[in-house]
Amino acid sequence: MNNLKTRLVPQYRWFVFIVALGYWLYLFTTTSFDAFGWQFRFLTVWGLTFNLLVAGLMLRIVLGYNKKTWDSLVSATAVLNMVVVFLYWKLYFEDPTNIYPDGPLNWHLEYYLHAIGPMLMWFDAFFIFRAFRKLFPTLWIMLAIFFSYIAWIELLVSRFNTSPAGTSTNGLPYPFLNDMTESARSVFYAGTLITALVLFVASLVVMKAWRRAGRSHSDVKPAAKYK
Numbered sequence: 001m002n003n004l005k006t007r008l009v010p011q012y013r014w015f016v017f018i019v020a021l022g023y024w025l026y027l028f029t030t031t032s033f034d035a036f037g038w039q040f041r042f043l044t045v046w047g048l049t050f051n052l053l054v055a056g057l058m059l060r061i062v063l064g065y066n067k068k069t070w071d072s073l074v075s076a077t078a079v080l081n082m083v084v085v086f087l088y089w090k091l092y093f094e095d096p097t098n099i100y101p102d103g104p105l106n107w108h109l110e111y112y113l114h115a116i117g118p119m120l121m122w123f124d125a126f127f128i129f130r131a132f133r134k135l136f137p138t139l140w141i142m143l144a145i146f147f148s149y150i151a152w153i154e155l156l157v158s159r160f161n162t163s164p165a166g167t168s169t170n171g172l173p174y175p176f177l178n179d180m181t182e183s184a185r186s187v188f189y190a191g192t193l194i195t196a197l198v199l200f201v202a203s204l205v206v207m208k209a210w211r212r213a214g215r216s217h218s219d220v221k222p223a224a225k226y227k
Contacts, residue, residue: 009128010062016120017055023112024052030106036160037152041173044113046149047084050077051121058124069129072137075203078125079142081118082199083192088114091176098176132207142196150189153177 027048031039039045054077060066091098125131132138153172161171166178177185 010059012128013055013059013062013124016124017052017059019112019120020048020052020055020117023109023117024048026109030109035163037157037173041153041157041161043149043173044084044088046145047077047080048113048117050080050145051117053077054121055124058129071129071131071133072141074125074129075131075134075138075200076141076145078122078131078203079138079196079200080145081121082203083196085114085118086195086199087192091174095176099174126203126207130207130211132204135204138200142200146193146196154185 027039027045035041040049050073054070054074057066057070057073061069088099157173158169158171163170164172164175164178166172166175166180168181168184169178172178177188180188
């Protein structure tokens with residue numbers, strides 16, 4: 001079993017990294033550069049970018065090039081993916097026009113960004129890497145990502161873009177946000193943060209219970225086992 005894991009983990013991480021890199025670069029060919037912020041206006045692309053970063057770090061660990069485990073960053077990225085997937089499908093099923101300022105994405109990109117990509121990341125984070133070991137460092141990274149994105153779209157993206165246009169403001173990346181007042185958006189952002197915190201605590205509890213059940217963290221040290 002260990003020999004099988006030794007062979008499969010590097011192959012899995014190479015696959016995840018190459019696919020994430022491919023889609024990250026692909027977005028540069030499908031995005032209009034007329035809009036300030038390009039594809040990075042969207043939280044989904046922030047999720048993809050962090051997935052690519054984490055995939056690269058996980059690959060370096062399994063190849064023995066990185067002694068740091070990056071547990072907090074991996075955990076925060078897992079939660080970011082949960083928020084992306086939850087918000088996307090919730091808003092999509094309510095009304096697809098909530099999230100498509102420029103029309104629907106290609107079907108394969110759609111499913112990768114909002115389903116397959118996050119699942120690939122979660123599989124490594126939960127079943128291979130066994131993340132969620134550090135409470136406060138993960139929390140600080142989560143909050144930094146969350147507030148950085150809000151500041152990005154509220155202070156820069158909306159200021160330098162005129163579309164999508166809404167009844168309250170213009171330029172925010174998702175159409176529904178432009179129909180909300182500042183106070184309504186604040187409530188929405190607060191609700192999203194609370195959702196992220198609930199998902200984080202749930203993940204923390206699940207992984208802690210799993211470790212207590214006797215499962216060991218097999219990837220803490222750079223991947224001597226997986227070489």
